[in-house]
């Protein structure tokens with residue numbers, strides 16, 4: 001879309017392809033020393049980029065061969081014109097070409113792949129992968145769907161992938177993120193105004209997206225301006241709600257209260273210090289607590305139990321139009337009747353399912369991005385679909401894909417912490433979508449900073465260091 005918009009606005013297609021192929025040659029030269037290179041060129045513009053890269057590498061003194069899928073006569077447009085500039089032998093694709101090849105430039109298919117790669121091209125990619133030959137992919141590793149991050153048949157994993165103008169979802173969604181290796185974004189002269197023309201709604205998560213909305217405390221602020229989070233605590237599994245509460249407090253909520261039943265009140269009270277504990281044995285007591293409208297964000301779900309009372313609590317909070325984060329059991333409790341939940345969602349609401357919980361509420365098909373967006377639209381909530389490539393999706397079609405979370409997060413309780421982070425930011429006035437994106441990023445950053453050995457308690461503990469760095473990076477000094 002960006003390239004056609006750029007061409008429509010008067011940029012030469014030939015110049016774009018020249019810049020793209022030359023960026024590939026530069027990336028190859030920066031990564032590897034001179035060695036025999038085989039460029040695999042496809043029948044479209046991705047192949048055209050390959051011809052340009054081959055020419056630039058040859059001019060820089062590399063030993064380059066190029067093999068084409070199909071024939072030169074079948075090339076058209078700028079790809080044909082670039083192929084003509086190669087002005088040297090063009091080989092037919094064959095697995096034998098890999099003998100004596102120490103680097104493959106994969107220019108078979110980019111964005112135009114319409115069906116799984118078959119025949120000799122597929123055999124070649126398989127052989128490249130099985131022999132472990134280093135690969136530089138152009139735009140995407142051929143066979144990877146740039147929209148979904150899903151392979152369409154065979155894909156040879158790349159060491160680096162050079163793409164242009166803007167990353168595609170497939171570069172950051174799993175398993176695409178792994179198949180791409182390091183993604184190098186090259187500027188090929190597509191002007192920024194093209195970005196506003198295509199007005200993208202999907203972004204890789206990063207502070208630039210939400211730091212202007214980040215609720216740093218005001219110099220003359222007081223605790224009530226920083227919001228009051230209410231965490232509905234479970235009766236038996238008390239750790240989950242305590243983790244959420246601690247997380248809300250750490251991320252800056254002015255006050256945090258856990259609502260606890262008589263049976264476990266003493267446990268909560270003994271374990272918590274800066275966090276308050278109030279008695280709630282049934283939905284009318286919860287409703288009474290919520291009559292204080294300073295309690296402006298609520299977490300339900302962590303350790304709540306998949307039960308009728310959890311459903312009642314969720315519906316009571318939603319009826320009060322309070323901002324709410326629904327996690328874990330608060331999601332699972334609606335498995336039998338998701339529509340009753342969606343009907344009740346009217347104000348700011350964030351659902352934070354992992355894939356298992358997601359499947360209990362939503363019967364939607366498609367790739368992860370599509371499913372998250374559809375679920376957000378259907379439920380009317382901001383949807384946080386968790387995992388190695390957590391997606392935050394809004395009912396209006398915006399989405400961010402998170403890429404900073406390490407697998408150390410795959411340990412019990414980290415989701416409870418995330419729910420608390422989100423509620424803490426919403427309580428401080430951050431819009432639900434921004435709050436969810438910021439919380440997911442901070443959560444990943446905290447985990448990465450802590451590193452191996454992480455347990456969920458460590459996340460709120462180390463968050464202040466992440467916040468300090470973020471604040472330093474985003475502070476606008478008065479000059």
Ligand SMILES: NC(=O)C1=CN([C@@H]2O[C@H](COP(=O)(O)OP(=O)(O)OC[C@H]3O[C@@H](n4cnc5c(N)ncnc54)[C@H](O)[C@@H]3O)[C@@H](O)[C@H]2O)[C@@H](O)CC1
Pocket residue numbers: 003004007013016017020042043044045046047048049108109110111112113114115116117118138139140164188
């Ligand atoms: N248009 C532009 O201005 C620019 C485009 N660029 C490159 O152009 C690429 C997109 O080019 P195209 O749209 O030509 O797409 P591709 O080069 O990915 O390939 C499309 C061609 O392959 C055929 N095809 C699709 N699936 C096939 C399969 N499984 N087996 C055999 N043939 C198949 C199609 O019929 C079509 O002829 C980008 O990925 C990027 O690499 C870059 O040059 C940057 C600028």
Ligand SMILES: Nc1ncnc2c1ncn2[C@@H]1O[C@H](COP(=O)(O)OP(=O)(O)O)[C@@H](O)[C@H]1O
Pocket residue numbers: 328354386387388389390405406407408409410411412413414415416417418443
């Ligand atoms: N392999 C992974 N890489 C990165 N993040 C992960 C990975 N596995 C899980 N996570 C993150 O860890 C958290 C786990 O949450 P959840 O599944 O609700 O666990 P719990 O209920 O034990 O708190 C989520 O934020 C999720 O995105």
Ligand SMILES: [K+]
Pocket residue numbers: 046106107108109110137138139140141142
């Ligand atoms: K490619």
